[in-house]
Amino acid sequence: MTETLWIHDSEDYQCILEKWQNTVDVMAEACMSPAGFIVQHTKYGFMTAVASSNAENPYGTGTVVDPDTNLYCKRVVETKKVLCVNDATKDRYWDDNPEIKDGLIAYLGLPIFWPNGEMFGTICILNFKSTHYPMIFQKLMFQFRDIIEADLQLLENNKLLREMAIRDELTGLYNRRGFKDLAQQQHKLACRLRQSVGLLYLDIDDLKEINDQVGHAAGDEAIKATAKVLQEALRSNDISARIGGDEFVAMVFLEALDTMEIVIERLERRLINEKMTFERPLSVSIGGILVPEQDVNFEKLVVSADKKMYQNKKSKKKN
Numbered sequence: 001m002t003e004t005l006w007i008h009d010s011e012d013y014q015c016i017l018e019k020w021q022n023t024v025d026v027m028a029e030a031c032m033s034p035a036g037f038i039v040q041h042t043k044y045g046f047m048t049a050v051a052s053s054n055a056e057n058p059y060g061t062g063t064v065v066d067p068d069t070n071l072y073c074k075r076v077v078e079t080k081k082v083l084c085v086n087d088a089t090k091d092r093y094w095d096d097n098p099e100i101k102d103g104l105i106a107y108l109g110l111p112i113f114w115p116n117g118e119m120f121g122t123i124c125i126l127n128f129k130s131t132h133y134p135m136i137f138q139k140l141m142f143q144f145r146d147i148i149e150a151d152l153q154l155l156e157n158n159k160l161l162r163e164m165a166i167r168d169e170l171t172g173l174y175n176r177r178g179f180k181d182l183a184q185q186q187h188k189l190a191c192r193l194r195q196s197v198g199l200l201y202l203d204i205d206d207l208k209e210i211n212d213q214v215g216h217a218a219g220d221e222a223i224k225a226t227a228k229v230l231q232e233a234l235r236s237n238d239i240s241a242r243i244g245g246d247e248f249v250a251m252v253f254l255e256a257l258d259t260m261e262i263v264i265e266r267l268e269r270r271l272i273n274e275k276m277t278f279e280r281p282l283s284v285s286i287g288g289i290l291v292p293e294q295d296v297n298f299e300k301l302v303v304s305a306d307k308k309m310y311q312n313k314k315s316k317k318k319n
């Protein structure tokens with residue numbers, strides 16, 4: 001959740017930033033402050049996610065400051081507590097604070113937390129003159145902080161729900177819906193780049209037998225092991241999904257020297273060598289087809305790849 005990404009770079013947060021702008025403007029006006037901010041903190045530093053739009057505010061939205069800079073907000077992030085500075089020029093601690101150089105000598109700020117309790121950043125107001133902030137300002141800012149944290153919770157919940165709709169719970173791979181959406185997008189990109197694309201269909205051999213003879217947990221282990229091999233053996237831009245009980249698909253982007261046979265052989269080698277806790281090698285049948293450039297119907301392509309897989313499974317059973 002708290003990956004070190006700026007919320008500014010995430011599409012999910014664009015809708016909320018507009019609302020936060022109004023919040024910060026109202027907060028600055030109500031607290032008679034020339035500069036109010038919501039600041040995000042990541043390992044890359046501090047960013048003014050939103051800056052109040054007062055004409056005299058020296059810092060605009062999107063200003064990034066190095067993580068080691070002795071900002072007022074840095075102190076809030078370190079202590080995870082409210083910070084009230086009436087006049088920073090009277091305290092040597094702030095000698096190297098760059099905000100003083102810009103005239104902002106008074107500060108009132110509170111920490112903001114992500115829903116999982118990690119630090120998000122701060123909400124704060126600053127002033128050009130020595131200021132004794134009345135308690136009502138602090139109360140007001142706590143209220144605004146609660147609104148911001150509720151927004152973060154809502155957005156993270158939405159992200160989680162969206163993620164759950166496209167992911168398979170057991171393996172963490174995409175499910176059928178997630179695969180279809182992403183594969184369609186990536187296929188278009190590959191066509192533009194004139195890159196060949198393959199579609200693989202994988203089906204675990206005799207999973208019913210494993211379930212019946214060794215137990216359902218062993219069956220689950222075989223499914224998870226197959227998913228792990230797909231994740232590890234394919235490239236990061238290839239797309240893997242579990243689309244049924246013991247059925248998987250993968251869209252692979254073939255590099256110049258790769259052929260689909262080479263990719264399939266690599267997968268087969270990795271699968272057979274995968275260590276299981278039960279006395280049986282992991283055996284998976286694979287079928288692959290090349291994806292045409294035009295008019296792609298993924299449902300039909302998956303059926304074709306499935307047929308190819310089935311031929312391979314039949315020929316294995318004969319041997």
Ligand SMILES: Nc1nc2c(ncn2[C@@H]2O[C@H](COP(=O)(O)OP(=O)(O)OP(=O)(O)O)[C@@H](O)[C@H]2O)c(=O)[nH]1
Nearest residue numbers: 203204205206207208209211216217219220245246
């Ligand atoms: N352990 C476990 N088993 C599952 C899961 N989903 C489906 N299965 C089982 O997977 C088995 C698949 O059986 P089949 O389709 O007959 O395939 P198979 O036994 O692998 O036989 P072949 O495909 O012919 O090699 C069924 O018994 C399902 O109950 C799951 O999430 N966990």
